[in-house]
Amino acid sequence: MTTANRVLLCSILILFFFPQVYADVDYTIKLKTGNFIPAQTDLSQNKNISFNNKHVLVQFDRPITETDKDNLYNDGIEVLEYIPNFTYTAKINKDIDQRILDQNNIRYIGQIDPEDKISPLITNVGIGDWARRGGDLVYFTLVFHADEDIYDWADKLVTEYDAELIGFDITTNAFEIILPEPAYFTLATYDEILWIEQIAPPQEEHNNSARQNTGAETLQAYPYSLSGSGVWVAEWDGGHADIFHDDMIGRIQYGDAASVAEHATHVAGTVIGNGYNSGGNYRGMAPSARLVSYLWWGSSSEIINEYGTAINTHGAKISTNSWGLGVGDPATEASCQSTLGNYYNSCATIDNMVRGELYDPISICWSAGNQRGYSTKYCGYLGWTYGTIGVYGTSKNTITVGAINSNNSSMTSFSSWGPCDDGRIKPDVVGPGCQTSEDYGLTSCAPGGGYTTMCGTSMSAPAVAGTIALLHQQYNNVFGTDSILPSTIKGILINSAEDLGNEGPDYQYGHGKVDGVAAINKISIGEPSYFENEISTGIVHTFDMTVTNPEMLRVTLVWDDPGGTAISGGTMINDLDLALIDPFSYEELPLVLDPEAPFAGATQDYDRVNNVETVQIMNPIPGLWKARVTGYNVAEGPQKYSLIFNPDSSHTPGNLNALAVFPDEDLEDQPGVTRTIDFWVVNVGAAYDSLVASIDDNNMWLNGTVTDSLLILEPYDSAFFQVSATIPPSSLAGDNNIITCTATSLLNEGVIISASVEVTAGAYYDLAIEVPLDNEVSSPDVVPYNYTISNNGNTYDLITVIVNNESDWIFNPAFKTVNLPPFSDSTLSIMMTVPPAVEHLLTNTVNIISYSSGSMSDTGSFVVTVLNENQPPSLITPTINTYTQNGMLTFEWSGVGDSYNLYISTDQLITNIVRLYTGLTSTTFTIPVVDSLTDDQYYWGVRKYVGLDSSSLQAEPGAFLVDNIKPNNLIQTYPINNEYVKFKSFGFQFTYTEKATNSEIAPEYNILDVATDSLFTNNLSIFEPIPTLSYTLPDTIAEGRWYWRLQRADSAGNLSDKSSYATFILDSKKPAIPVQLLPVDNSEIKGDVLFKWDSGEELPPYEFSPEYYRFQLFEGSSTLVFDTTLYPDSLILTYDRLVNGAQYLWRVLAMDEAGNTSQYQTPPDGFTYINFICGDINGDTSSEPGISDLTYLVNYLFNSGSAPNPLEAGSVNCDEEVGISDITFFADYLFNNGPPPCCQ
Known part of the structure; x- marks a missing residue:
């Protein structure tokens, strides 16, 4: 069906339709090197300025049309490439004046400065090692203005610089070339060159259940039965996928030469693996698709060549890329700033590939990067979170994919977040890239036939690429063609995505999680759910929509924008606008984000940076809506675009009938209750409607139904229905x-709407507990009990049982949960441990408390009585925490009895007995020599006997530790080896020579000795106990040399050897500001220049760190021309290092090896340098002194001629005066081989 039949087209200048759009115009010109707002150009006040035959920036006061461009060309202005806002690069082909500016709405015209042509990656970071090719050769990309012939320029530069040409990028009018490093300064001054950047930094892989998360599991099953059959996917990665892996064998071809790589194989398996070696468990998204595998490219010319093969030879419709550019290891602020979020020239090439500039269009998936990771090679290591999207995921037309956890769709710890540097929203969507359970990652193919598990956006990008393969297969199945725009594929994924994070788009999740099932359903419907068209500046397209009563109305506009202009800081070329108009003509604008507050939620406004716009309305007004697409500023048109509708099929061209059913709220109540339910049927169309309404239910709870009730409703009339259940x-x-409730129009068979109310039986909870009877126990004892829990409610109840008691005896288990079905019970067991030495006839109340998950509870209690007439003795010594070297301890206890047994054990329960002494009649006992205990931890207890009745052992045994092990020695780690320390408060650091491995030793601590001599007799201070391996002195110490040593001790009295001493010098005082002596301030200096200064202070009476100096020389007030450090207090610069007549400032600061630094003298001293050739009296400097100089001198002395400049040049006989004697001396030199001129 033609466009005219499906969409209302209105052609009119947007200026007349939407004057409010221009009410507050932003005239900022956005360059990569910085933004500026230019003043309006007035050539009538600057008539001497000529731009003829030059490339310039031209800014207009509004968007321009193709007709405007023709008029400009006729006036000698050829517009070339667009730069936001309202600005173009242009070639001026004749002299222009203010009249031409005015009649063409030009508000500014100006030159392009050389510094604006050089990439910040060069100016901020410098030429990287990755770009160097030996010596001073560097790999550059040179972008030329669009009207220049890059082939001619390549020949010129190859000849001029003996350069090596690498390749061409005709989509951006650029080529790659290896040149001497200094050349880029000169090339930046060339009018014909637009942009210079070094080759991109080294590539890196973006590593750090997927089918279920994307919906591919459902799509591979009936009724969809999709597998990617007939679809080719191209993969670029750090190597080739394994062509022989059983899961992919026969479905991979290689596009270039490279070795097999694990990462590339894993990525390929995620896209096309069929799970053959895992019984289908580890199959990918599109298990019948085919794949062409490439090694990642390193230049734009490679992009063009390899994509040409993939598209033209294999028919690839999708490419997947799980890699990007690194930021170095460790990452730096400069490398992060100059890489992440940036739009390189290769990004423009990628954008042009997507839109089909050279070949058929192709959808390109790119991983967002893992730059929020904590490794030193990520910017997250420096605290970066937002603004971490990697190059090339910053390309406009790619589908940039972030990573979530596949098991719960939570955000991963590494996935890169937007915005891009120009404020654009990236990632576009998120997909499964890791997992927080099971295998803690995504498992896919590994080289050799097995599988491996990885995490990263490297995993999420191929998951989305595989889903797109299923979309292409389904589109071909339904429509018999595969010619769908990449912008439509991207728009369908975005419009159907499950929103995560903040409502609407955000810089973390983009537009949400890919929902493959929703995307397949949408693409299968066709144009009622999406539409493709093209538009130019000033044109407006309007689309009819029928909105009934969805929870959400979402319309998405996507276009594949031309590649950005190399010099531009804003990447948008063609700017389209989307708006929705509700039934009452209220305008709803797209959701936009604020890059200055990246954490904030989306708001509604015009979008001037993104080529994806979404208007999203929650609970929209039912009725006839309109979607409006406007060509606001189509700089390179016409521009194709895709418009996606949600709900599906809501695009209804020409429809006037619309119905809505407004249901009551869902309700929940207790069984047996009767409730009423209300419905309203409303005509929300633009004409009267005849309709029938019906109400029924699925489980026959209704007390009556409504069948085909006939209604005739005028627009916005309604009918009310009430039923009971x-x-x-x-x-x-x-x-x-x-x-x-279902309403069906009798005038338009396609208008059928229904709404439902869910009535749910509520849960009620009731529980009971039955506990044991009261009983008697002995001490010590272990007693089992049973109790019963009953669930008398109508729902499963997770019941928590807690056992407590007055005496804090141990019950096992004291805490338990049991999930009981409705109307059931369960008998549970517990064990009660009665401790030793419990008082005779003590009673203990035991409570068993049960809690329902429905906030109900019940408690049962019983009482136990202890029978224990014979109590154990009380232990006196040794007590707990006794540490000793003595293995023959004396034990003491109290308690009247006939005899006693003494137990010594190595465990607290007194079961591993090492000494047992029975029949003791005294309450003290010393271990005999023959029984002396070895080093170990011991516990002891005493049992008392009265007649034949014995007591228990004590509830808490006594404890002691025998330790004769000398602690390990210590060694110093800081400060040592005569280190200079600059802070008075600092920490001593040390470690073990060998860490103790025996855990049964007495607690150890450290002892620190500090003194001013190596014998530790002068100013000795001892610090103990020190529990850690570092110590900061509580008081400051004096300046000078100090000595320190260590010893380790334990609580049993053992000592290590004393360490050897270490020494350091404390020097915390800043050096004095040097006194500058020569040259004298404001003097004139000639010849070699002696700079001299003094330290400015007397030597201190103590040992201190050596001092040295930093010398700086400035030409003028700010240009640093010489900077060095040196130990002497003087420096000579030869005359050839200085410029004749220049003003110089110089300054010196003092530093010492402890790290202290003085200030510079304020203000610095200055001098004027006068350089000359002795005997060059006429000042021509063109040759050696000769007869013309002698004539000049005679004329000065006798004929009032001009004085030599400088005058000293005429004092050739070294007497510092210019006179007749100099004529004699000079003549002797010239004609008699006399001595050469000697000026002072």
């Missing part, structure tokens, strides 16, 4: 009934 008394919680 009874929830069956036997319902379990969650049982539900769907009551649906």
